[in-house]
Amino acid sequence: MYMHSRFITYICRQCKQGLSVFYKLRLKLLNTRCNLLFLALIFTAGGLFSCRPTRHVAENEYLLERYRVELPSKDIDRNELKDYVRQKPNKRILGMRFHLWLHNMANPAKPGWPHNWLRRIGEEPVIYDPFLTQRSVTQIEQYLRNKGYYSAEVEDTLRTRKKRAKITYLVNPQAAHHIVSVNYAINDRELRDIILEDTVNALIGPGSIFDVDMLQSERIRIENHLKNQGFFFFTREHIYFNADTTLGQMTVGLTMGISDYRKRLEDGRVVYTPHQKYRIGNVYVLPFYNPREAIDRQDDYYSDLDTVKFRDMHYLVRGEMPVSQRVIAQSNFILPGEYYNLENVDRTYRHLFALRQYRVVNIRFAEPPGNLPGTRSGGENMPGAISGEENIPGTLSEAEVSSGSLPGAEILFDSLHAVNIPDTLSRPVSGGQGNPGAGISGPLLDAWIQLTPFNMQSYTIELEGTNSSGDFGFGGNLIYQHRNIFGRAEILDFKIKGSLETLNEYYTRSYKNTYEYGAEAGLQIPRFLLPIRSISFVRRYNPRTNLSMAYSYQQRPDYTRTIANAAFGYSWRSSGFMTHIINPVELNLVKLPFSTPLFDSIIHFYNLEASFRDHLVSETNYSFIFNNQDIRKAGNFVYFRFNAETAGNILSGFSSGAGRPKESGYYKIFGTQFAQYVRSDIDLRYYRMLYSDNSLVYRIFAGAGLPYGNSTALPFEKKYFAGGANSIRAWQVRSLGPGSFNEELYRSFPNRTADIKLEANLEYRFNMFWLLEGALFMDAGNIWAIDYNDKRKGAQFRFGEFYKDIALGTGVGLRFDFSFFIFRLDMGLKLRDPAEPEGKRWVHLHRRVSYDNDVAFNIGIGYPF
Numbered sequence: 001m002y003m004h005s006r007f008i009t010y011i012c013r014q015c016k017q018g019l020s021v022f023y024k025l026r027l028k029l030l031n032t033r034c035n036l037l038f039l040a041l042i043f044t045a046g047g048l049f050s051c052r053p054t055r056h057v058a059e060n061e062y063l064l065e066r067y068r069v070e071l072p073s074k075d076i077d078r079n080e081l082k083d084y085v086r087q088k089p090n091k092r093i094l095g096m097r098f099h100l101w102l103h104n105m106a107n108p109a110k111p112g113w114p115h116n117w118l119r120r121i122g123e124e125p126v127i128y129d130p131f132l133t134q135r136s137v138t139q140i141e142q143y144l145r146n147k148g149y150y151s152a153e154v155e156d157t158l159r160t161r162k163k164r165a166k167i168t169y170l171v172n173p174q175a176a177h178h179i180v181s182v183n184y185a186i187n188d189r190e191l192r193d194i195i196l197e198d199t200v201n202a203l204i205g206p207g208s209i210f211d212v213d214m215l216q217s218e219r220i221r222i223e224n225h226l227k228n229q230g231f232f233f234f235t236r237e238h239i240y241f242n243a244d245t246t247l248g249q250m251t252v253g254l255t256m257g258i259s260d261y262r263k264r265l266e267d268g269r270v271v272y273t274p275h276q277k278y279r280i281g282n283v284y285v286l287p288f289y290n291p292r293e294a295i296d297r298q299d300d301y302y303s304d305l306d307t308v309k310f311r312d313m314h315y316l317v318r319g320e321m322p323v324s325q326r327v328i329a330q331s332n333f334i335l336p337g338e339y340y341n342l343e344n345v346d347r348t349y350r351h352l353f354a355l356r357q358y359r360v361v362n363i364r365f366a367e368p369p370g371n372l373p374g375t376r377s378g379g380e381n382m383p384g385a386i387s388g389e390e391n392i393p394g395t396l397s398e399a400e401v402s403s404g405s406l407p408g409a410e411i412l413f414d415s416l417h418a419v420n421i422p423d424t425l426s427r428p429v430s431g432g433q434g435n436p437g438a439g440i441s442g443p444l445l446d447a448w449i450q451l452t453p454f455n456m457q458s459y460t461i462e463l464e465g466t467n468s469s470g471d472f473g474f475g476g477n478l479i480y481q482h483r484n485i486f487g488r489a490e491i492l493d494f495k496i497k498g499s500l501e502t503l504n505e506y507y508t509r510s511y512k513n514t515y516e517y518g519a520e521a522g523l524q525i526p527r528f529l530l531p532i533r534s535i536s537f538v539r540r541y542n543p544r545t546n547l548s549m550a551y552s553y554q555q556r557p558d559y560t561r562t563i564a565n566a567a568f569g570y571s572w573r574s575s576g577f578m579t580h581i582i583n584p585v586e587l588n589l590v591k592l593p594f595s596t597p598l599f600d601s602i603i604h605f606y607n608l609e610a611s612f613r614d615h616l617v618s619e620t621n622y623s624f625i626f627n628n629q630d631i632r633k634a635g636n637f638v639y640f641r642f643n644a645e646t647a648g649n650i651l652s653g654f655s656s657g658a659g660r661p662k663e664s665g666y667y668k669i670f671g672t673q674f675a676q677y678v679r680s681d682i683d684l685r686y687y688r689m690l691y692s693d694n695s696l697v698y699r700i701f702a703g704a705g706l707p708y709g710n711s712t713a714l715p716f717e718k719k720y721f722a723g724g725a726n727s728i729r730a731w732q733v734r735s736l737g738p739g740s741f742n743e744e745l746y747r748s749f750p751n752r753t754a755d756i757k758l759e760a761n762l763e764y765r766f767n768m769f770w771l772l773e774g775a776l777f778m779d780a781g782n783i784w785a786i787d788y789n790d791k792r793k794g795a796q797f798r799f800g801e802f803y804k805d806i807a808l809g810t811g812v813g814l815r816f817d818f819s820f821f822i823f824r825l826d827m828g829l830k831l832r833d834p835a836e837p838e839g840k841r842w843v844h845l846h847r848r849v850s851y852d853n854d855v856a857f858n859i860g861i862g863y864p865f
Helices: 003-016 016-022 032-050 078-082 100-105 115-121 128-146 189-197 210-225 293-299 300-301 325-331 342-353 398-402 535-541 598-606 651-656
Strands: 063-068 153-161 164-173 178-186 239-246 252-258 262-265 270-273 279-287 306-310 312-315 358-366 445-452 457-466 471-482 491-502 514-523 544-555 559-573 578-595 613-629 637-647 677-691 695-709 756-769 772-784 805-819 820-834 855-859
Touching: 032 252, 063 078, 100 115, 128 153, 128 164, 128 695, 189 210, 210 239, 293 300, 306 325, 312 325, 325 342, 325 535, 342 358, 342 445, 651 855, 772 820
Parallel strands: 063 164, 178 252, 279 312, 279 445
Antiparallel strands: 153 164, 239 252, 262 270, 306 312, 358 445, 457 471, 471 491, 491 514, 514 544, 544 559, 559 578, 578 613, 613 637, 637 677, 677 695, 695 756, 756 772, 772 805, 805 820, 820 855
């Protein structure tokens, strides 16, 4: 306690100057909690602005304030030039040197806590270094030369004032060298024909800037193209460029050449031969591969395995196959008799990981004994010694695989020769009846697909905290999973859940808690059941069939509700960025066996009974998702989701066609009215990286639902709501809107829903220290009703006036990044409240801030969007 009091006293002393600036401001707020809140904000701001950033800068030294790159040409990316600046100022958060401020809070002469801790989480002042400045000039000039600007000039200008330095880099790129001609020096006729036929896809050509980076990209492109044609041992190191810069007039004559393959013979001599195309010989699959046991036992490991052949693939198994050979064959694109193809290897990796059956997928290639003369041995050319380097075909990095498959999956990069595969297994395709390699000439490669499965069954117990509308609770889940329930990679998930939440006394009158119990079951099948069962479709789009059932019992103080759900649908990826989800049939049966008289009177008064009566929803829905995020590196990306659903049309057509009578004006199925409506929404997000640890996220959401036919209102669970941890965070969940509606009676009913929702969000995210990340955000939007019979005054959407009902909130947030999950705490503050009378909706201009009504705290797991 004594240590903490000393630390607080120390901080107050450091920030005394800043606090004095705000001392004369007289803030008269409604209650003590608001005073404390604003005092904390003033205290932080005073500390940040008052502590001099140069306080620990020695004499004759300068704090690097900022740098600037002046570039007259728009043909060069200024941001790329900044990457070559060797010395950069201290990090800023909205213009404030937060990390430097933390470092300066520590006393350099004092060890121990809190000084060591502040120095560790803070950032030392960046002192201007002329040597690093000169290195920056050299690096920028080298970058420009690589980009073809060989006459570029870079100068640096230094300005100093009050122990602070500002550097300006003046860049004059001048004219760039351009390629005037491209010639090819390729002795290998087969390679020459392939490359010349592919020049239409070349990245360089006459008229292009002589860009070294583009030349390197062209080497990689040609390497991949040739690997896809069967040239397994071809690498980009075989490609070279010669540039003739003597032509004058800033032009370059370019010659691209390909060297022959360097082969070492058994007697040690080195000879150069044409590059060879390889076909796939035998394909071996080890579905129970244990890398540790294979290394320890070597030959004995394979002697215990039985060989089973299916669709020209050899399965080396011990006992029964865990996953059907048909499923593995469906996921394999490496086929005997075909030329080696790098794209097919990548597709095999991704499809096998997508089965969610294997912890490790490892594909290796080896030349079988008895291959063509001059078989490679030793070093980088040794077959079966492929080590997983980036330029070796047939491998994927862990990040590349996890980006489109099972999270947490890994690839084991052990050398195939280390497990000492017996020669009796690694035999070449010999032809003959039923052998796909019959009549094949030329060198062969055997493919070895090593699969290490997950545990087939698992049990998980989860405990979780909840926060809904500021009401805290807890819950628990018991989860069972079987990854291969029917032997064809079908994944069964079963969950039993329960939760309890303590409600705010304002809403409950007498009851204090709400309870929810339920169970869920889901089955994922790695193929389409109906109507498409084409193997080619499955291999191209990797589809999934999803079956699910769920039941939930909810007991609230104001009503009790049961929800039964069943769904049947499909999902598939049409490209690396696009996913489609369609549920032809989804059923929801909702019943309210109990409701309080107060609840009944509220929904009756506002004509909301249609949304809360017992109903059946028979819907068809479709979702399209576009996400071009690359998880291997930080960068800008876009996320877009489109949802559309319709319900009740088939049941309505059947009831009408069969001449069934209406009951109380509605068709019913088994005594329950079914809903009929159409509903659609979009969610668009743009993630922009400002720096390596700062980003801006923009989000727009728009949705609407329209009841018709057998319904006069959308079902309650299909309506939109606003507020809460993932919406407009200055309002608690379901407490905003609809429109400008605000009446005392309705306040005791904490579920504000409507038919239309518009929302926009802007969030600035930044790293702070340790596990802590910060966020500043602004949210805007509201919900509205379509039904003009809705008795909630101001709730209706009017096209020319809806903007008057936009709510606006801002706030700050903290995120604790524990790697496997992110705990989030956001504090929102109302700026514009549409529930207030017109002319008085800007909260801070027309009334004092109320902690109870204008500040909201939200707890969540993960980012809000």
